Amino acid sequence: MTGRAHRPRTAVITIAAGREDHLHRQREALSADEVDLHVVVGMTGVPRLRPVPSAPEVTPISVTAGHRGLPLAAARNAGARAAIRCGAELLVFLDVDCIPGPLALSRYTTAALDVPPATLLCGPVAYLPPPAHRGYPPHGELARLAEPHPGRPAPEAGRILLDDERFELFWSLSFATSRDDWDRFGGFCEQFAGYGAEDTDFALRAAERGARLAWVGGAVAYHQHHPPSRYEERHVRELVVNARLFHRRHGFWPMEDWLTDLDRAEVVRFDRAHDVLRLLPGFGAKLRAHGPR
Template identity: 45%
Template sequence: MAALTVAVTLCSEARLGHLRAQRVRLGRLAPPVPHVVVWLDESPAPEGAGLEDAVVVHVPPGPDGLRLAEGRNRGAAAARALGASLLVFLDADCVPGPDLVRGYEAAAARHPGALLCGPVTYLPEGASLAELDRDPAGLTRPHAARPAPPAGRTVVARDGDHRLFWSLSFALGVDTWARVGGFSAEYEGYGGEDTDFAFAAHAAEVPLVWVGGAHAYHQWHPTSSPPWQHLDDILRNGRVFAERWGSWPMEGWLAAFEEAGAIERRGGGWARTTRAATEQPA
């Protein structure tokens, strides 16, 4: 059987507009790749969502929120059922650059058995995708917190750098996915599941490789930093992570919450203070 690359995206109705833009650009790839869309809302994807030629998997929320970890597991299973040999995961907010899939495929051939991460550019407010199409080089500004090798080059991450993995754009072979064991379904709601996956990859001796030229572009939307609306999710998922790996993830956000007086150290972990609010303090 010929090698087959399948793209997998998690989405909810709040990000449907971004997903549509992603699907347009996936469809421009030559050849286009099959697309699995995991729908995370309580209700199935609405009619007219533009998913007619995608494989749609419905994974409703759990008691503690959206099931991103289990959604990726179900998406990977659906991709494997299509005959996938390489899984390319894209955040719903991200559109692929023209060389994203080719870059991941070349890196997978060069580094079989690796977890692959391409550079991600956060597009500024007001930047249109039409502008990106006209002048991709002018808008390509990979996030400075991760390595971004030149196009055509790869860099094997140093020991200890698996913590830098993020799930906005990544790829791996189906055998490597099985070796890692997928994402832990203990995580519900926002945060922690992607770092857990990276730690599981490290424990399974799966190298992390930065892939030059496999660009993705994160479409702008309003955010808060730290993400106050996800404070309880971060605390809950942080505890899950600490129980599994012996340390807390998302340290920058935890420090910001602590500085604002919303959380405090308690018993080796973190907990809300009595004066904590659900919104960012004025």
């Protein structure tokens, strides 16, 4: 979008399966920023939305979940198609459990005017602790509760850090791309279903098509607390299937830290040297023993 004088028509795309309180907090934060359209994609039926004064116009759609798990990749693709049909020029993807910080969307739209074509815009993500008994404070006060994730770049507000190498750091929790670049990158691979690896696959395929990353300072998303999904039995099954698919496509294993943790817990057998990944007998009981309380 380099050189465009006008602010791009911006759509936020959120995929959801329940978590209505999370979605409501996200919409409250969106009401204070520059957003033209909010596409909410339900993966377990049409999403239920509570009224939010001044929130952007919302387009609720739904996709069908199959037996392999929630269709995260297909839902993001469907959301992008719906946003583009409504005239969106900049697509901002926010997971349902993410609250955009003040001016996060404005910083994405400003950055979109400054970066070269074929760019994935990535904002920092900060993890919130469990909410107090009265819930989280207003979104403008969340910065005091959480720092950006230490494993990913977090430039100061107003700065853009270009990156042509570290595509394994890409997260789908919060990112943006132009309509033209979305078409160029081809969307998410819908062979992935359920939990894990579809976002790294997307970033690597985008890199093959000439993409670069741009870490956008100040475009912070605050991740609302919930128990780690990777300790759920169904998600571990999905993670193993998706990791194997990723390995076939790219020749190396994704999510190595998680797979190593699950190997140590005797939930899976993960041997990187011999390209072995499989569930172990009785893994459900081991998950219950080692998972979060």
